[in-house]
Amino acid sequence: MQRRAAGYTQEQLARLMDVDRTTVHRWEKGTATPQPWQMPKLARLLKVSATQLRSLLPGSSDTVDEPAVTPREDDGRTEVVHRHSQGEQTTAPVASPLAQADGLVADWLSVSSLIEGTATSLPVTEADIGAAEGMLDLFRQLDHTHGARQYQRQVSSYIDNELEALLRRQAADESVARRRARLTAGFCELAGYQAVDTGSPDQAQAYYRRALTLTAVTNDQAYSAYLVAVNLGHLALHCGEPETALRWAASAQAAAGTAASPATRAAITAVVARANARMRRETEATKLIIQAEKLLDTADHQDEPTWIRYFNHAYLADEVAHCLHDLGRAPAARSQLAEALSGVGEDRVRRRAIDAALLAATWLRTGHLDRACAAGRDAVAYAARTGSGRCIERVAGVLADLRAHDDYAPARELREFARVVLPEADGMAVTLSGGS
Template sequence: MAVRKRSALAARRAAAGYTQESFAVAMCLDRTTVGRWELGKSEPQTWQRPKLTEVLGVTPGQLDEILRQTQEQAERSAGSATEDPVGKPAPRPSAPTEATGVRLDIGAPQISDWAAVYATPPADLQERRLWVTDEEVGVAAGMLAMFRQLDHTHGARSFAPQVRSYIAGELDSLLARPAADERVARHRARVTVGFLELAGYQAVDTGSPAQAQAYYQRALALTTATNDQAYGAYLVAVNLGHLALHCDEPQTALRWASSAHAAAGTATSPATRSAITAVVARANARLGRESEATKLILQAEELLGTANPQEEPDWIRYFTPAYLADEVAHCWHDLGHAPAARTQLAEALDGVGRDKVRRLAIDAALLASTWLRTGDLDQACATGLDAVAYAARTGSGRCVERVAGVLVELDAHAGCAPVQDLREYTRAVLPEADRLALTMARGA
């Protein structure tokens, strides 16, 4: 019987002193993932490669060559295996067409890769490694709370690098060690998902939607691995759904949020179901489906009315009536009902909290737009001044975009004194919004 030649990746792994199992432990992977890599059936994800070069002791260029050789060998082996008795190659299925735009493959290989966080190392390795304790996870949870507050107040530009650094350093180190027990493992998973969710949101805020999707997919993979269906449904609807809306893909948002809505089920907490339902409503509103959006808004309000904050998961407790009012306001605005949107924005601005500066800036900009739509130029400019003042206190790209959008809407009234005052104030305290408005106006 022929002996299968070891692939270049397998050879390098063995030369580094690892068995498949010990290598999987060093990489925080499942052994089956290592097997797929060495068989050329899949390749390491981009975010795994820096650690892979470190464990194997190779440079990035050497790793690329190892993976290329492994893939070529796998293709040669597959070619010989698919020959029929007379030497003709068997037909192969055609490759799927490459998708365009914002897409999510929830069956992607990284799901099983992230599941390896919870793989149990062999006994001899366990004895030489420190167990992760609940106290350590508690420290990480405290860091997450701090970073979230900084993000709410100051936007992503100032603190996104620190969040990414924390994930790649302290958090990945925490994930590389075995948990003391199942409860600690689940707590660690929740904190990790929270960090990935925050990093994704910050990527949106700094204009990197593709990077945001990558973070959200990693988070989703971890909720899948730990069977956390409620948090997974939330990620698909609220994070990925909002991302699709941000990228002006309402059909994609509707598909994702609707699938999450169906998967969440009645076992999911009321606030979680309310947040998911609100995103489905927003997608319908963006598509002009007023009847469906109205029905879903009422459902979301009813669900949130039954929620007990003390019984809700900690990651959804932020979703208060003020946050739902913000979602509803966007629905009415997209449907062209400015007065109804203003009513909801008043509740949102009053209840979201003075420390949520980015949210205040975004809602104030939307409120200015509603006043302009009903012909009240003075109110639009007065509220626009509030939006600029809030936005100037953050490093938020989304706030800059929203303010710039209001300025573009006001261009038709450029000769009016209130508009000129607003423009001068923006140039003084938020010049990037003024520059973006000029660019947007030229593009229009």
């Protein structure tokens, strides 16, 4: 069997493919077939061509045309290679998303030297990586619930100490080395996200660049595209630069092509829609929203990579709501926010705070002060439970807009409530409104 010849157990191959072990078992038994976007990566891992892979899979056909994204190491660009049943192939060059981040070569040199490890220490094993992955899951959950401020220092410390120690040791085998690089990229992604949350965009870029370097080491084009579009793209939107967000997200969309999973492509497409909506390009944004929804409808949760499984219809509804709000379509945005809030768990406190603040803003836009104050109170209560700078900014924006209605009792009561439980937002609202 080719899997064994390549040196993988079912569990090891499943981890590298970001699927369950039962999925690999079903592939080998012929009761399921890999998705088209999974085929290029599976072929690389099994060290066979795409044609050979199709012949190895029970019940698969050699006549299926499929695009694959193939990295070229000579010029830093990426080619979308279309393979046909007749053996012909055509290439169309597209810009690599990795070229968007400055300092990539320097990061590559520093990180790759660490990945080599040393032979003088005990090798890194699957158990070592599993323990570190457990810590990453824990830190992610704490971040969702409490925001970045309370645990940002611990995450940075873990990266600088425990992870650096793992990177300096020799990996037991190639599977462990790839899993370790992917783990470190995940930690850097989280640290970058936390830096955005605490208002440190330069630090966020540094972490995202390192994460991109590590995905290049593992040749994970889909995850690279996700980092460029969803992380760097959202950072650009947060910094008020929709043109930059559009450039990055569109580059990622082209580079990922159909080699990325449906949920990954939906998440990337949603960011392209967000950038267009921010620039008031309603027709293009609407078209992209529909495209993202169709992509997500085709996603199979079990077959999606583990790092994108969070992106369900509730998360897409949040992205759509932001688009509609930026386009001035408040009632439609509220409809999407209802779906976003109903589909997100109570433990996702930061997400709920941001969506409640956006809901309050939509009610304000249509002059419904009672409902705006009610949603604003929810936003304050949720934000007070986190250390999220973004939540405080969103709530402060609502409070600043409500200062024009200080003669209205519910607005005054909301401000007093915020002054007690979320004084940072109240103080920021005063500054935003130029009042006292």
